[in-house]
Amino acid sequence: MIERLLVANRGEIARRVMRACRELGVGTVAVFSDADADAPHVREADVAGRLPGAAPAETYLSAERIIEAARAAGADAVHPGYGFLSENAEFARAVAAAGLTWVGPPPAAIAAMGSKIEAKKLMAAAGVPVLPELDPGRAADGDLPLLVKASAGGGGRGMRVVRDRAELDDAVAAARREAESAFGDPAVFCEPLLENARHIEVQILADAHGTVWALGERECSIQRRHQKIVEEAPSPAVGSELRDALCRAAVDAARAIGYAGAGTVEFMLAPDGRFYFLEVNTRLQVEHPVTECVHGVDLVRWQIGIAEGDRLPQAPPEPRGHAVEVRLYAEDPAADWRPASGVLHAFEVPGVDAEFAVPASYGLRLDAGVESGSAVGVHYDPMLAKLIAWGPTRDAAARRLAAGLRGARIHGLKTNRDLLVRILEERAFRAGDTDTGYLERVGLDVLAAPLAGEEAVRTSALAAALAGAAGERAAARVQGGLPSGWRNVRSQPQRRSFEGPSGTIDVDYFLSRDGLVCELCPGTSVVSAAPDEVVLERGGLRETFAVTAVRGGGGPGEVFVDSRLGPVAFRAVPRFADPGDRIAPGALLAPMPGTVVRVETAEGAQVAEGQVLVVLEAMKMEHRIAAPAAGTVAELGVAAGRQVEAGAVLAVIEGNHE
Incomplete structure (x- = not known):
């Protein structure tokens, strides 16, 4: 024991x-x-x-x-x-x-699947369908498009899509560097890229006494940069006959390597209905909660029990309902999805029924590695949490999950929350049309659009201004009961300025005997205004805005506004700018803390707009920093191997004046 x-x-x-x-x-x-x-x-x-x-x-x-x-x-x-x-x-x-x-599984089973190259050979011998392997050095135009993969990889690391033979060498080199950094093994291989296929996987659980369970399939096709972001069980594309075939292949794979414990056999399902082995993940998967919910099992408890010698029953529990999981990442959609780091001032998800466990009945589950106040650094994967909804039907689960995400208070870091909500509410997703080309087909930019539109941003800015004024009134030592900016004779409006999602927004308003006067939000009246909550009315409808101000290093700091209209983050603009805050024209800044992997230019060099100058490594990924405009490298402040902080000047580009 x-x-x-x-x-x-x-x-x-x-x-x-x-x-x-x-x-x-x-x-x-x-x-x-x-x-x-x-x-x-x-x-x-x-x-x-x-x-x-x-x-x-x-x-x-x-x-x-x-x-x-x-x-x-x-x-x-x-x-x-x-x-x-x-x-x-x-x-x-x-x-x-x-x-x-x-x-965990026996070391021999891990070793057998540790090399994807050798794993495919072993599975082919066991009769499991596999895709042909291609040698990167011999790939020809006729083999395109293809996928470069790290032999020891996982989680999208060391993986590149190649559609042009001229790009293959660079893709292989980059995949090798990333694989070496993430897994300590630079080996890569190529295989045909199946377009418009689905990523389907089967959860297996095996004891040391010969019993192997196949706990149905999971659909993991919605991926960005080969990283799964939405998973569900069962797959909307898999019927009973195909499910039986997938489960048989997964059990054959497990028996072929003498597996014990929890693991996952991954397949690609082609549009013609044929499936091909990808790999065996000899561990627990990130998306294991959807299987736990649908089958009513605790996979981690079974892992521990199997390690102690427990026997599995002969048959697994029958599935019930549908579960959908999303992965919440700290990343900035407006900055090419770069991982974000900093302090998570607030992390609250309403209506959660269970944490790290299957809800007692259908409901919402949260598995989070962070909480309000957590610091998110650059050394590890940027995933903050997983949110899982389990419902009697797929539509019920998706709707519950979207509502939970919409209502979450996430302050301090950029995340992919808006993308996840829009996916869950999008027509093709609701119809189950979710192959690996889903994001490209529907449009990543469309799906990643902020939940708060322009009108919502303006109204949220007004709420932020009114809450700020209310906070100052509450803190005033003298005549704190007077309205903010009250005058016997009105002259200038109150003004508060914020940096918002689309730039600077100025909120000019009067509070008169007749109510609120604000050109930014005409026809809007104030029902109540407190430092943390503002209620506005327009067209007979009232909206409540929760406002949270976070002061930073002596400055005005950030203001977060949450409402039904969508979350909006602002940075308060000080009335008087600090001259020391100005940045030299042409300065190229580090978008995040990280390590300089390569410098691909030199002082005095002529560079073109979009040319990669510096490559940073942060959160186990390479990030290419390009010149914002053509010009000359006047200064170069970094070298390979150097650690840099966010906002550090990497180079200064002087524009050409020909």
Whole structure:
């Protein structure tokens, strides 16, 4: 029996595993890097071991340090979560060699699937349909389009689509760099790109006594940059006959490698109805909650039970209803979806029925690695949380999930929330038409449009101005009961300025005996105005705006307005600008903290608009920083290997004046 389990991971999956441990009466041990010292998973563990440093290679990817932490804490078992060392056979062997129980599949099964190249050969021999492998060095025009993939990869890392043979060498080189950074293995291969196919996977669960479950399929086709963002179970494209065939192939794959524990067999489903093996993820998947909801199982508890020698019943539970999951990422849609970092001032999701567990009945589940006040850094994956809705039908689940996302208060970081809501409400998604080309077909820009339109932004700005004035009145020591800016004789309007989604917005208004006068929002009246809530009326309809002001380093700071019209974030513009805040014309700034991977220019060089000058690595991804305009590199302030902060000047481009 396992008495104390160390979770060799971080964030929401660490919290998920520890929740299962608490229900089983198993003690928990967390590990944490210096960047995660204040993270929720650290506080929730019975004991936590520090992994000095912040970079993954010296913390969560250090098998030696993790095993040392397990010994020091008196742990007798290790659960790897997903990512990091979860599919590292050597780590699994080292855990066993240290006398600890490995809560995962046998190391031999992990090793067999650790190389996608070798895995495909093994599956072909077992009779599982596979796509042909292409050698990157021999690929010809007739092989296009193709997909470059990291042999040890996952999560979209080290993956590139190539449609032009001239782009192949660069794509292979970039995939190798990213694979080396993320997995420590630069090996890549190519395979045909199946256009308009669906990404279908089957959850498997196997004990050490020969019983293998196939817990139905999940649809994971909606992906951005090969990273899943929406998952559901069951797939709207899979009928009973195809489901039986997929499950049989998944069981054959599991038996071929002597699998035990939880895992996933992934397939591509072509438009003609044929399916092909992609890989076996020898770990728990990010999207496991949708299967848990539909089948009423706790996969993590079963992982622990199987590691203790428990037997599975001969047949899995029957499915019930439909579940949809979305992944909430910290990323900026307006800045080419670059990962965002900083303080998450507020993170609140209304109507959640369960956290890290299946709701007692149909409902909303939240698995989050963050909470209000969490700091999100640049060293790890930018996923903040998963929100899952389970309902009697697909439409019911999608509607509940969209409503939960719309009502969430997420302050301080840019996220993909608006994209997720629009997907869940979009016609083709509701019809189940969701292959891997969905975002491109419907239009990523259309789907990523802010939930708050121009009129909503203007009205929210007025609410922010009125709340700010109310806050100043409440804090006034003298005559605090007077209306803000009250005068016997009206001269100039009150003015508050904000930087909003589309630039600066000035709110000019009067509060007279006849009510509110504001050209920005004509016909609007004030029902009530408090520092944290403003109620406005227009056309006989009242709208409530929740307003949260967050002051920053002595300045006006940020203002977040949440309403039915959509969330809007503003930055208050000070009445008097600080001359020291000005940035030199032509300065190219770092969009986020990160490490400079390459510098592709030099001082004095002539550069074209859009030419890549610097490549940064942050949150396990490469980010190409390009020249905003043609000109000459007058200054170059970085070198490869250097760490930079957000806003650091990377280069200064002087424009050509010919």
